[in-house]
Amino acid sequence: MDFAFDARTEELRARLLAFMDEYVYPAEAVAEEQRAALASPWDTPAVVEELKAEARRQGLWNLFLPDSEYGAGLTNLQYAPLAEITGRSPQLAPVALNCSAPDTGNMEVLHQFGDDRQKKQWLEPLLAGEIRSAFAMTEPEVASSDATNITTHIERDGDEYVITGRKWYISGAMDPNCKIFIVMGKTDPDGADIRRQQSMVLVPRDTPGVTVKRAMQVFGYEDHSHGGHAEVIFDHARVPVSNLIGEEGGGFAIAQARLGPGRIHHCMRLIGMAERAIELMCRRAVSRTAFGKALAQQGVVHNWIADARVTVEQLRLLVLKTAWLMDTVGNRGAHTEIQSIKIATPRAVVDILDRAIQLHGAGGVSQDFPLAELYAAARTLMIADGPDEVHQRSLARRELKKYL
The missing domain is CATH 1.20.140.10 (Butyryl-CoA Dehydrogenase, subunit A, domain 3)
Incomplete structure (x- = not known):
């Protein structure tokens, strides 16, 4: 086994380490000061947008996505040491590079399973860092460590899905720039195969019936880098059937x-x-x-x-x-x-x-x-x-x- 990083990884590591020293670490205190002065703690400090612009200018952008059409075209092995570097400042570095959860996972889902319309409407602005997103799976009333337990209903009504359920610790949902939820729920709750009962649908944040109820803290902290964690209520929220990701039962x-x-x-x-x-x-x-x-x-x-x-x-x-x-x-x-x-x-x-x-x-x-x-x-x-x-x-x- 070759333990050396390849030339591209070494070159990106050098650039990223320099970016961290010159821009990210000095911005940590600045971000905290700016956040304290914001009207809402969930608004984005100006220095974060400055970091994003500089990272994009330097080509340190969307490093996580292996498809060169959309991302940097790196393998998992090439990206891993870069992710390690960003972990040294987890509140700023991942979001500065547009490599922050939950957006990364959501972009991967849309890239792998979304149709052309979904990619155009949601993946492209996410890749550009223009919007943020949330992934809504965990529920307070069940042991969500077993995903087959989820109780949120996604019921078909003609050309629409009706979503009803309660989610919590939904990362990204507190960010006012979070425009889209990927929601996992049951389209076939009585199906014989418990791993085919679930589906995923795209639910725009401004959909009637969607309420971001409150921020959930983690040991008293509000995780701004991920856009916070929220309790979210879906009360008969309706979306077109075309918002299904992949196929029914594929969630x-x-x-x-x-x-x-x-x-x-x-x-x-x-x-x-x-x-x-x-x-x-x-x-x-x-x-x-x-x-x-x-x-x-x-x-x-x-x-x-x-x-x-x-x-x-x-x-x-x-x-x-x-x-x-x-x-x-x-x-x-x-x-x-x-x-x-x-x-x-x-x-x-x-x-x-x-x-x-x-x-x-x-x-x-x-x-x-x-x-x-x-x-x-x-x-x-x-x-x-x-x-x-x-x-x-x-x-x-x-x-x-x-x-x-």
Whole structure:
């Protein structure tokens, strides 16, 4: 196996690292100041639009999409180290490059399964960064870790679908520039095959019967980079039948296709978060004195930093192997590895961030360092895209099957 990045990846890494140093890191404090002065906390700070314009000018745009007609034409293996870099500033860098969830997954769905009209109306403005979107699957009344549980109804009435249901933690929905929802619900709730009961439909935000009820916080944070998380009510909202994505009964399969690349993106961004935590730990350790000597001279601090470095190197290799398998044998061939990184990466990065917070004392849980917000994001990913236990169950079954 060749462990070296190819020439294009190295060139993009160099450009992206320079972009982060020159534009993104300095903009972090500016974005917070500007957001505090906005009429709504969900409005976009001016510096974010400036970052987007500069990223597009530099060709650092839509890097996630492998189709060169629409995106950068990168493989998963080429994009993975770029996603890691953006994870060092998850509130700004992904959105600056138009590589932020949930838009990335929604664009992938429209690219793979949308028809020409849907691509023209929704995919193109998303690719241009002109609008944002939301993916509405999770529901408060059922265990949404099992997608077959969802209860939202999508009932056909002539040439329209009528959508009724309640969703929550719908990423992107608080952003006033979120113009379209991809909604997953049941078109055939009594169907014999529980994985063919679901469908996905496009629901414009301004559709009568759609209400964005409230923002959902994560450990007290409002996730502005993803356009927030919202509770959304669909009360007999009507859309044309032509807003169906793919075919009736295809929603479960589309969801699985959407989540494969997304897990690579999340895990590499998590590794970027861990790298920033290690950097902050090291800077803190050499600059602070306690009980007569620098923290860098304390044995326990040595252990934390060494363990963090070993863990990150292990995780990175596993995630890159997974990306390589996805490129060579497809998502199905990489199923075990995809589940492995989803289990291993968030929990390990949470532990690294926890040590970094401890090393910073009160500062670690404050707004003066990014660690608390990074921790909230990393801990959430032990639940998002399927809780760890769901992936452990599936992975264990696959392993046991060899012996049954």
